Amino acid sequence: MWQTLWRPLLAVLALVLIFNFIYGTVSRKVSQDAAEIPYSRFKDELARDNIKGITIKGTVIRGEFRTSIQVVDAGTGGKAARQVARFTSNMPALQDPGLMAGLEAKRVTVTAESAETSPFVSAFIYLLPWLLIIGLWVLFSRSMRAQGPGAMMGGFSKSGAKMYTSQKATVTFSDVAGMEDAKQELQEVVEYLKDPKKFERIGGKAPKGVLLVGPPGTGKTLLARAVAGEAGVTFFSISASQFIEMFVGVGASRVRDLFSGARKEAPSIIFIDELDAVGRSRGAGFGGGHDEREQTLNQLLSEMDGFDPHEEVVVMAATNRPDVLDQALLRPGRFDRRVVIERPDWRDRASILKVHTRKTPLASDVDLTVIAKGTPGMTGADLENLVNEAAILAAREDSKVVTMNHMELAKDKILMGGERKMYLSEHEKRITAYHESGHVLVAKTLPGTDPVHKVTIIPRGMALGVTQQLPEDDRYHYPKSYLMNRLSVILGGRVAERLVFGDISTGAQNDLKVVTELAEKMVCQWGMSEKIGAVTFSRGEAHPFLGMKLAQEKTFSEEMAWLIDQEISAIIKGAEEKAEEILVSRRKELDTLVSALLAEETLDGARIDQVLAGVDEKGEG
Numbered sequence: 001m002w003q004t005l006w007r008p009l010l011a012v013l014a015l016v017l018i019f020n021f022i023y024g025t026v027s028r029k030v031s032q033d034a035a036e037i038p039y040s041r042f043k044d045e046l047a048r049d050n051i052k053g054i055t056i057k058g059t060v061i062r063g064e065f066r067t068s069i070q071v072v073d074a075g076t077g078g079k080a081a082r083q084v085a086r087f088t089s090n091m092p093a094l095q096d097p098g099l100m101a102g103l104e105a106k107r108v109t110v111t112a113e114s115a116e117t118s119p120f121v122s123a124f125i126y127l128l129p130w131l132l133i134i135g136l137w138v139l140f141s142r143s144m145r146a147q148g149p150g151a152m153m154g155g156f157s158k159s160g161a162k163m164y165t166s167q168k169a170t171v172t173f174s175d176v177a178g179m180e181d182a183k184q185e186l187q188e189v190v191e192y193l194k195d196p197k198k199f200e201r202i203g204g205k206a207p208k209g210v211l212l213v214g215p216p217g218t219g220k221t222l223l224a225r226a227v228a229g230e231a232g233v234t235f236f237s238i239s240a241s242q243f244i245e246m247f248v249g250v251g252a253s254r255v256r257d258l259f260s261g262a263r264k265e266a267p268s269i270i271f272i273d274e275l276d277a278v279g280r281s282r283g284a285g286f287g288g289g290h291d292e293r294e295q296t297l298n299q300l301l302s303e304m305d306g307f308d309p310h311e312e313v314v315v316m317a318a319t320n321r322p323d324v325l326d327q328a329l330l331r332p333g334r335f336d337r338r339v340v341i342e343r344p345d346w347r348d349r350a351s352i353l354k355v356h357t358r359k360t361p362l363a364s365d366v367d368l369t370v371i372a373k374g375t376p377g378m379t380g381a382d383l384e385n386l387v388n389e390a391a392i393l394a395a396r397e398d399s400k401v402v403t404m405n406h407m408e409l410a411k412d413k414i415l416m417g418g419e420r421k422m423y424l425s426e427h428e429k430r431i432t433a434y435h436e437s438g439h440v441l442v443a444k445t446l447p448g449t450d451p452v453h454k455v456t457i458i459p460r461g462m463a464l465g466v467t468q469q470l471p472e473d474d475r476y477h478y479p480k481s482y483l484m485n486r487l488s489v490i491l492g493g494r495v496a497e498r499l500v501f502g503d504i505s506t507g508a509q510n511d512l513k514v515v516t517e518l519a520e521k522m523v524c525q526w527g528m529s530e531k532i533g534a535v536t537f538s539r540g541e542a543h544p545f546l547g548m549k550l551a552q553e554k555t556f557s558e559e560m561a562w563l564i565d566q567e568i569s570a571i572i573k574g575a576e577e578k579a580e581e582i583l584v585s586r587r588k589e590l591d592t593l594v595s596a597l598l599a600e601e602t603l604d605g606a607r608i609d610q611v612l613a614g615v616d617e618k619g620e621g
């Protein structure tokens with residue numbers, strides 16, 4: 001809003017300057033043939049009968065000499081003497097009782113002026129601030145109205161800053177690691193944008209909208225940018241959440257803005273991130289911004305339909321919730337192409353790491369494959385972050401290269417949270433050690449569980465201790481036996497606490513949450529309960545958004561709801577009993593593990609095996 005305010009401010013400033021200038025020249029003119037003289041000098045001149053007349057205003061005397069006198073201005077070193085006919089002087093604050101008599105004796109004309117400034121001037125001075133305030137207010141509200149409803153919220157619907165960014169993309173497919181399928185599919189879009197005429201001659205159907213579907217951080221934005229880079233066209237991007245404002249109509253005008261910008265620069269790509277923010281099915285959801293979203297969506301649809309065949313603009317959009325999108329968006333001629341981007345598997349993770357370490361000096365011991373295998377589930381963004389963290393660690397140690405150790409530490413930090421400095425009493429440490437050892441021992445005993453990568457009782461992130469299991473390879477299917485064992489491992493911590501201390505602590509809270517969610521999914525979505533069988537219920541689903549959940553009909557009876565609860569708790573109970581069985585029978589190993597953990601604080605997978613095999617100190621035996 002300051003862009004609109006500086007003008008009136010400048011005007012006021014100019015007025016003040018002009019006023020000062022005029023006032024200054026006028027007063028300087030007066031002082032040309034006048035001089036300021038000491039009061040004593042004035043008295044001398046009076047005694048010499050050289051005063052013709054004076055005007056007294058407050059303590060200031062202005063007057064005229066009968067014959068002009070010579071004065072020397074201060075600061076000129078006595079060189080600039082001049083004749084003056086007028087003078088000003090200041091009366092001392094002490095009353096000079098003889099003055100009036102002296103003036104009368106010399107027959108000097110005396111005029112007295114009121115010490116107060118003229119009523120007009122003082123009225124003006126009193127009113128000035130109010131005039132300023134009112135003036136600014138008028139200007140301000142006028143510019144506000146000109147900008148439309150969005151202005152009040154600090155945004156601009158049309159004038160002022162653009163909400164979208166446009167640039168020539170510099171990244172290419174070589175900056176995008178892995179995703180060979182996706183690149184393959186998008187190659188066609190590149191061909192089209194590079195040479196639309198040729199593309200149509202060959203008989204290709206011009207692509208209009210491409211929907212990139214995948215979890216956050218998997219490189220959807222990067223890929224869209226790379227398409228623009230490969231084709232050498234301008235890349236317009238905006239996040240759909242920026243369309244949604246408090247005021248109806250703002251979003252629609254932003255959409256219009258974006259499309260007209262892209263049309264001018266065609267061939268070009270428009271990229272809309274988080275499309276689900278505007279693209280949710282209409283008529284669902286409620287509360288503020290609902291009408292606004294519909295208007296914005298309608299505008300988007302009509303812009304996409306309104307493309308002329310010769311307007312070579314491709315709209316790409318990203319979402320991780322394709323299921324909530326309005327069907328109208330997916331119709332032919334709109335986002336009819338869909339490119340699914342999965343989390344990278346370890347091979348892709350290795351190549352992502354390679355891309356992001358291109359400029360990092362790596363020590364010879366760094367094996368990116370090992371890091372890639374140890375980071376299942378991480379996205380490209382996570383891996384980029386990992387490399388970054390490792391480089392920071394190296395810099396902190398003044399190391400010229402990033403070593404494998406730096407990479408491992410960075411990985412731990414991201415997977416388990418940063419280490420936290422906090423004081424734990426010996427007792428709390430013991431509880432934590434038993435809790436974590438419980439997880440470890442159950443995991444070690446049960447077959448088919450993910451290998452334990454590391455266990456620590458150094459507080460990290462939100463947890464007092466962490467047991468980290470990593471799958472050997474990325475998993476896509478989970479058999480019931482695996483899930484049951486997993487439940488036992490998670491409950492192992494709580495069971496160990498109860499076994500040893502006869503009590504359970506709040507430390508197991510997060511474990512319980514995970515357990516409940518997992519058991520609920522097993523029963524309601526994966527049909528893993530024998531009593532209920534192969535049915536799926538909406539229960540336990542991640543709900544797309546609040547409005548839908550409340551509006552949703554319950555598709556099962558009260559009896560079924562009761563049965564579901566029974567089955568969930570039966571599954572959890574079974575898993576807990578299994579964990580207890582294991583820990584009771586291997587109590588001695590549990591104690592061994594705990595003392596090793598208390599002594600060493602962190603144990604990696606190999607060290608855990610050593611401890612369980614009865615090796616006392618690291619490196620020995």
Ligand code: ADP
Nearest residue numbers: 176177216217218219220221222352380381384
């Ligand atoms: P999304 O849009 O899917 O949320 P981004 O495209 O914003 O993800 O990705 C975030 C960052 O992660 C990118 O800037 C990039 O540096 C990195 N990244 C993600 N995937 C890859 C990949 N396949 N190859 C290289 N870098 C990647």
Ligand code: ZN
Nearest residue numbers: 435493508511
């Ligand atoms: Zn735990």
